[in-house]
Amino acid sequence: MAVRSLFQACLLAPLISVAAANPIKGKIGSFAETQKLADPSYGPVPGQDPLFSTYYGKDAPFPGYLRDVVLPTKKGPPGTDDVVWQNLLSAEWIIFDFYQKAVESFNASSFVAAGYPNTTYQRIQEIRNNEAGHLRLFQNMISATSVKPGACEHQFPFYDATSFLALVTVLEVSSMAFLTGLVQDAKMSSSQAAMLAIAETETRHETWSLLEIWKTNPFAGPSDTVFPYANQILDTTNGFIVPGSCPKLNPVYPSPRQGLPALSAGKDTKSLLPGATISLNFTDPTNQPSFMPDCQYYAVFFHGIANISVPINTTAWPEHEIHVTIPKQFETKGVIAAVVADTPGAPTKETVVAGPGIILEQPAALAVALL
Structure with a gap:
């Protein structure tokens, strides 16, 4: 998807109305049991218990x-990196619920019938x-003097195996x-x-998706893309959160939050490859940019480390x-x-x-299809 977060692209694409989607609520344990999570030694340990790899229940x-x-x-006082880990834990609840919703909604035959490998449902599990292991890791990284955010209710714009797998690629990349x-x-x-270790795991998820699902070369060149403002990307995931559903004691997500206008490529976009010219569309009528008449503005494209x-x-x-034309140098x-x-x-x-936006180059056809 061009010059808009692909999160927003999927939310606005005609896959399914977010308002009509069923929210994730999960099988909620008691408040008292949840407080036991304050003890890092409570429950299965990620990396030591096979639950976080080979559990196949719904x-x-x-x-x-x-x-x-x-x-x-x-x-x-809060720990040095508590705010960063709180942001990441809140984001992880969204990702976990996304996969948990799919596990509950589909079965192995759902993906086989749609033409995907017979191992697809198992890989999703x-x-x-x-992702459940990530929840626990992130909880344990937050110090005992800070709140560990709880889960909101979430809604996701997929309605079948194919629309779910398209969103998998968007979220993982x-x-x-x-x-x-x-x-x-x-x-x-x-x-x-620790964040580098998590990023490597997410890369493996994306590699599986590219190879098995989209039959695409997963190699991304000598460097993945460095984008310096993580909270700007995290902010776009607020579209998955059911308004008013978050625990009252959760911190602002993400913190600090800029609330920037969302961007989209125009509906007439034919290509998102380097060298293609696209139009910019600010999709939220309640959050439009304000351009000063005497100021020069730029579309800044990040690729690799440049x-x-x-x-x-x-x-x-x-x-x-x-x-704007996507730089042909990329x-x-x-x-x-x-x-x-x-x-x-x-x-x-x-x-x-x-912004920001994520322009998906592998597979590029999927990004155009989501416009």
């Missing part, structure tokens, strides 16, 4: 059914298990993009190392569309992250005025 695995906030057990920024937010080397800025003409907007590999900024290179998050 019910939510530990700790996915313990959905309340975990209250602090000590007084004192295994990814669900990995976007996870890789935001984790490169989240590592930069963390201060402790132990936090950075970025390229392309001047755009905003003077006639909204009467006339804004057009290799047609991996993903491209894009924002609209008031400064070349978008050197700080404050210079970003709209």
Whole structure:
């Protein structure tokens, strides 16, 4: 999807009305049992218990059914990276619920009948298990002086095996993009190392999807894309959250939250490959950008460890569309992250005025299909 988060693309694509989708609620454990999660030694341990790899039941695995906030057990200042881990835990609840909803909604024959390998449902269960392990890992990374966020209710725009698998690719590739920024937010080397380990697992999930589902070369070139502002990508996932459903004691997600306008490619987009010219569309009528008449704006495209800025003409907007050409210098590999900024290179998050978006290059046809 061009110049808009693919999360938003799927939410607005005609896969299914979000309002009509069934929310994830899970089999909720008691508040008292949930508070036991404050003890890092409570329950199965990720990396030591096969639950997080080879459990094949439909019910939510530990700790996915313990959905309340975990209250602090000590007084004192928050840990150095607590806010970063709180953001990541809130995001992980969304991802876990996404896979758990699929496990509950489908079975092995659902995917076989749609033409996918007979191992697809099993792989989805295994990814669900990995995501449950992430929940527990992230809970344990938050210090005893801070709240561990609980689960909201979530809704997802898929209605069959194919629309679900399309969203799998969107979510997994976007996870890789935001984790490169989240590592930069963390201060402790132990936090950075843990996030790198999680990013490697997400990459394996995406590699499976590209190889088995889309029959696409999974190699993304010499470097995956580095995008520095993780919270901007996380903010787009708020569209999956049922309004008013989050635990009252949950911190703001993500924190800090900019609430930038969402971007979309125009419906007439034919290609999202480097060198293609696309139009920009700001899709939320209640959250539109404000362009100063004497300011030059840029579409900033991040690919690999570099970025390229392309001047755009905003003077006639909204009467006339804004057009931009995706830099032809980029290799047609991996993903491209894009924002609209008031400064070349978008050197700080404050210079970003709209976005971000993830331009999926593998498989590029899927991104166009989701417009």
